[in-house]
Structures are given as C-alpha cells and as structure tokens.
Amino acid sequence: MRVIGLMSGTSYDAIDAAAAELDLVGDSLVLRPLGKVSASYDDPLREALAAALPPGTTSMAEVCRLDTLIGQAFAAAAVRADRELCDGRAELVASHGQTVYHWAAGGRVHGTLQIGQPAWIAEATGLPVVADFRPRDIAAGGQGAPLVSLVDLLWLRGRPGTPVALNLGGIANLTAPDGTAFDTGPGCALIDAAARGFSGGRLAYDADGALAARGTVHGALLERLLAEPYYALAPPKTTGKELFHLGHLQEALAGCGRLSAEDVVATLTALTARTAADAVRAVRATEVIASGGGTRNPALMGMLAESVPGIALRTSDELGLPSDAKEAYAFAVLGFLTVHGLPGTVPASTGARHARVLGSVTPGRDGLRLPPPAREKPVRLVLG
Incomplete structure (x- = not known):
C-alpha cells in the first residue's frame, strides 16, 4: 500500500x-x-x-x-x-x-x-x-x-545493546527498547523562540547553530532553566509549547542581567543537550539515533555528543531513514x-x-x- x-x-x-x-x-x-x-x-x-x-x-x-x-x-x-x-x-x-x-x-x-x-x-x-x-x-x-514510540520500537528491535531513538523537534522525545518513552523537554522550541524574539521576527530559528556557536553558556541562566519541575517527573510524561514558550524564557531571564542573543541561544542549546543527555543516561543507552530538525544544528549536536561520552551518537539517516x-x-x-x-x-x-x-x-x-x-x-x- x-x-x-x-x-x-x-x-x-x-x-x-x-x-x-x-x-x-x-x-x-x-x-x-x-x-x-x-x-x-x-x-x-x-x-x-x-x-x-x-x-x-x-x-x-x-x-x-x-x-x-x-x-x-x-x-x-x-x-x-x-x-x-x-x-x-x-x-x-x-x-x-x-x-x-x-x-x-x-x-x-x-x-x-x-x-x-x-x-x-x-x-x-x-x-x-x-x-x-x-x-x-x-x-x-x-x-x-510520543506516538512515534511504536515505530521506533519496531525499527530498533534486534540492534545490539540498548539503542534509543531521540527526536529533536520543537519538543524532544526519546524511546528506549523496554518501551519507556517520554518528552525530554524542549528540543528547538526555546531556541527558536529566542531567535525570533531577539531578531524581531527576522530569524525563525538558529540556522546552522550560528548564534549558539558565537555565544557562551550562562551558568546561572542554565541552572534557573533546569529548575523547571517538569524535568523531575517520572515517565511517561509529555509537554509542549504550553510550557516551553518565550514567556518561560523571559521569566528565567529576570534577574540575570543583560545578556546577548548569542549567549542566551547558547544557553538554551545547552539546556536541550543537557536534558536530552540526562534522559539518555537514565535509560542506560549504549547508542543514540537522532532525528528531527535539531540534527541540522551543529552546535546542538556537538553539545549533545559532549554530554554523552562513550555513547555512540548517529542520525537516522545513517540507518536509511531520513532524519528530517x-x-x-x-x-x-x-x-x-x-x-x-x-x-x-x-x-x-x-x-x-x-x-x-x-x-x-x-x-x-x-x-x-x-x-x-x-x-x-x-x-x-x-x-x-
């Protein structure tokens, strides 16, 4: 058919x-x-x-x-x-x-x-x-x-070790071989919101991770963002832009002083990488197969790779399924x-x-x- x-x-x-x-x-x-x-x-x-x-x-x-x-x-x-x-x-x-x-x-x-x-x-x-x-x-x-979990489980069955599928869309989600699946938090949603907000709508997203690459991760802002209670919830769990929108970022920015667009986007990119990596480690993954628009962001993929040392990171393209x-x-x-x-x-x-x-x-x-x-x-x- x-x-x-x-x-x-x-x-x-x-x-x-x-x-x-x-x-x-x-x-x-x-x-x-x-x-x-x-x-x-x-x-x-x-x-x-x-x-x-x-x-x-x-x-x-x-x-x-x-x-x-x-x-x-x-x-x-x-x-x-x-x-x-x-x-x-x-x-x-x-x-x-x-x-x-x-x-x-x-x-x-x-x-x-x-x-x-x-x-x-x-x-x-x-x-x-x-x-x-x-x-x-x-x-x-x-x-x-995440409804794609059934497809992920069928597709990854038989691969050695503990492979997980990680989708880096607006919201990021993960599927593990035992059926555990959940939204890890923002994928590109906050990065996109910041790019649009700082550019007055001229930029829809951080193309090629250029803003993040020029910025420096702001430790205090990252810690404020990581304090969001959603991350501590046990799976199954889901979230969306009802939570992770520009207002969420603006609330975290209050009291952080004046930060450049590059530093904010770098910090948000680190947030996505950190929360995804925490989820990957929690399910004891030995391999991560990533897909979604976030795979086209070299800054995000680089931070993610650094956050999961010793765990193979590849895209679904390498296995024959176009990541986008x-x-x-x-x-x-x-x-x-x-x-x-x-x-x-x-x-x-x-x-x-x-x-x-x-x-x-x-x-x-x-x-x-x-x-x-x-x-x-x-x-x-x-x-x-």
Whole structure:
C-alpha cells in the first residue's frame, strides 16, 4: 500500500509529506521510502498560527479559520506528494495535523487538539484520510505522546545493546527498547523562540547553530532553566509549547542581567543537550539515533555528543531513514496500521491502559473501502 504521511511539528515551520510503500510480510512491516516534499506555511498563516498558540489568546472563529486554512495547506502538500512521489497512485493519507494545544495538568493529559480539517485532504486527493491519532490514546488513559514510540520500537528491535531513538523537534522525545518513552523537554522550541524574539521576527530559528556557536553558556541562566519541575517527573510524561514558550524564557531571564542573543541561544542549546543527555543516561543507552530538525544544528549536536561520552551518537539517516522526514514516515506507518485494524500504541510508552487502534477515518472519493484486517501484529519494521 502506498501511504502519504503528513506532519507539521511544534516548530510549525513546514508541512512534511513523506510517501512510503508499506507491506506486511509475515511478522515484519516492510517500509520502502519513496521520498519527501515540504511546503512552508505562507507568512500570514504562520503569523496567525503563532498568535493563536499559547500563551496567546484566540477565539473560536479564529480556530475555525485556522482549521480550514491548515487543512487546505495539508491537502496541497498531499496532492503534490501523490503526484511527485507516487505517480498518482497513493492509496491512503495519514495526517498528524497541527498541534495547537496539549492539555497536561497534574501529571496527566486530559485532552489534545490537532487542527487541519482532514475533509479538505480527502476532497483534494480523493483518498481516505486517517487523522486525529492522539485522542484515542488519551481516552484510554495515556499521554497521547510520543506516538512515534511504536515505530521506533519496531525499527530498533534486534540492534545490539540498548539503542534509543531521540527526536529533536520543537519538543524532544526519546524511546528506549523496554518501551519507556517520554518528552525530554524542549528540543528547538526555546531556541527558536529566542531567535525570533531577539531578531524581531527576522530569524525563525538558529540556522546552522550560528548564534549558539558565537555565544557562551550562562551558568546561572542554565541552572534557573533546569529548575523547571517538569524535568523531575517520572515517565511517561509529555509537554509542549504550553510550557516551553518565550514567556518561560523571559521569566528565567529576570534577574540575570543583560545578556546577548548569542549567549542566551547558547544557553538554551545547552539546556536541550543537557536534558536530552540526562534522559539518555537514565535509560542506560549504549547508542543514540537522532532525528528531527535539531540534527541540522551543529552546535546542538556537538553539545549533545559532549554530554554523552562513550555513547555512540548517529542520525537516522545513517540507518536509511531520513532524519528530517522520520516523523512523517512514522505517521504513514500509524495510518497503515489503523486501516488494517492494528493498534498504534504501546501502553508502556504512553501510560495507556490498553493498546488501541488510533485515529478517525475520513472516506475518499470512492467511499470507505478498508483492506481486510491483518491477521497478526508486526514485531519489526524493516526498511526495503
């Protein structure tokens, strides 16, 4: 089955559309990557989304408008991926949507909201669309994240030692072989917020880690940031920009004196590396396989390598899965599992009471025609 996975992460810089040929062969799920296309949100839409996200306020009218415009943007990305990567022969779209709120309080997740109306995708492509992956896990008592943990576990099974998958997106998350999975804290979220704030919106992120490379880590600021109670919580746990936003940084900066943009970004980069490294050591990892936009930041990757001496650090590209498209491929897998009646979660990873088939399905042009239910769950993911 040819599946297009759509993903826009917490950095909301672009929509990634990754196409994959997926097939169940015995107890293996075989994934053949077909490529990825990316489409940035246009400036007005990105600005409207940024203004609506926490700690900003919004209205139901604006949520409706964003749900439609983001759905249309996802639809355009899916049409392009079908045309350019699948020769017009895609059979399914799996859309993560755009997370705008993750309701976590008191050590539990009570709800989550991903927008980007799937009806627009189904109408534009003619294909069935699986969307709204996270709510079912939350309804079953889980955190709703990190959902890529099942894919990580299938993919890393059989590697020697204790390999862990580390995603360095807007929020960083880790998956260990025993099923332990959790958000380690900010990936690029605070770095991006600082870059935008200090540049007056001219910079969206710290390109090539240039700001961090010119700066010096400020010890007092780093200690203030590390005092955030989230880091001490036991997994499973999840977080988001509801916590790690510009206001969080500004509160920590109060009383630190006047710091340069370079020093602040260097300190935030060290924070991401330190909290990720603490998580890696906590699960006694022998190998870290990193993915996500943060892998393109040499300063971050250098600090991370220094923080995990003796532990092999590589990117998912080296194992055949493009690091900048890994999450989009992961949601293609989750969509494939859903239409075959297979669960997409690991209770040990999210804290749910049971594994559940995820998502809601929007029919395509020809109505809803699902494949026969799979006879057995895959136990490994193999790249073809």
